[in-house]
Amino acid sequence: MQPAPASPIATFAARAVMLAVVWWMLTVGDPSAWGFGAVVIALVAALSVLLFPPSIHRLRPLGLLQFMAYFLGHSVIAGVDVARRLLTPSLPIKPGEITLSLRLPEGGPRWLLANTLSLMPGTLSVHLEENQLTVHCLDTSDAIEPGVRQAEFQVARAFGITLDPPEGVRA
Amino acid sequence: MFDGLVIAVQLVLLVAGCVFFALGSLGLFRFPDTLTRIHALTKADNLGLGFIVLALLPLAPSFAAGFKTLLIWVVALAASATSAHLVARAVRGNTSGGPRTEDDDG
Amino acid sequence: MTVVLLGVAAFLLLTLLLALIRIWRGPEAADRMLASQLFGTTGVALLLVLAYAHSWPALMDVALILAVLSVLAVAAFVTRVVRIDREDTAEESGNAESREEPHV
Structure with missing residues (x-):
């Protein structure tokens, strides 16, 4: 069921390509920067493979695009939700917290979900421990959990992990 | 004609960005506690930054410069989400026994 | 367009100043920590707008560094001032920190 981790050489190559793209952006395409850049990219990619060995959870290009659109x-x-609450004179908020059990595996996927939720409507990741994520909600009278489950599903798809689609959410 | 359209879109995006930044600052005053203020700051300001980055893209002198601007936006998003999480965790750890409602609506 | 961009920059500076009043008034230390997050977004936007308005690409590097350093400032603050590392047991906070490392 669980796919095997990628080989270190493939991981090295993929990370080197990604670093090269970042280097190209940082140097604004200056050709004279590539001599130095090649050395740095090779060293950083090698170091990253040593420090963060290849994981079974890799980002999938198609899933990542769908995640970015979401x-x-x-x-x-x-942003519009916060704006609407701020501009309503009665200030319709009802802050509170809920704790949820995540179905994502630990490591990158959970980290991505926690950070994503802080930027999603009405949720703010407060505490992540094991698979228990505590979320601060701007308005507990809204249904929070379906939104979290949907974000979880999107993160899982970006990493190519299969979760059962949560009830009431279109797969 | 096309240039005019691009400029019009840029102006709209710049104004939208300014509005969301202003709302983020307003949220700091209207919301009652630190955690809700973080909500306002994180979401409104990041949307404002997104609009401003989009408005600047057509002005980029090269493709690489445009992508660099987008890269800065992504870094700022990650920075903001991480800061929000760290501050929220610190606030909650500090006021244990404060207002928390275990509300499991699932 | 340059004039419009300078106007936007002035407006962003104004919202930054307004927000700084809240930071100044506090009342809690955590409210003051939000200043770092504020500079991480409004400051970055301000620098990007100025970089394009004056065609001064070095300001984009400043914006990038500001975004990265703002997280470090918050991380330093929560461990040194509010001491979230002492709130939990030592081992579990150590785990949480290593889990939050983004890896590519």
């Missing part, structure tokens, strides 16, 4: 759409909703 993320962008929902961060707009989040």
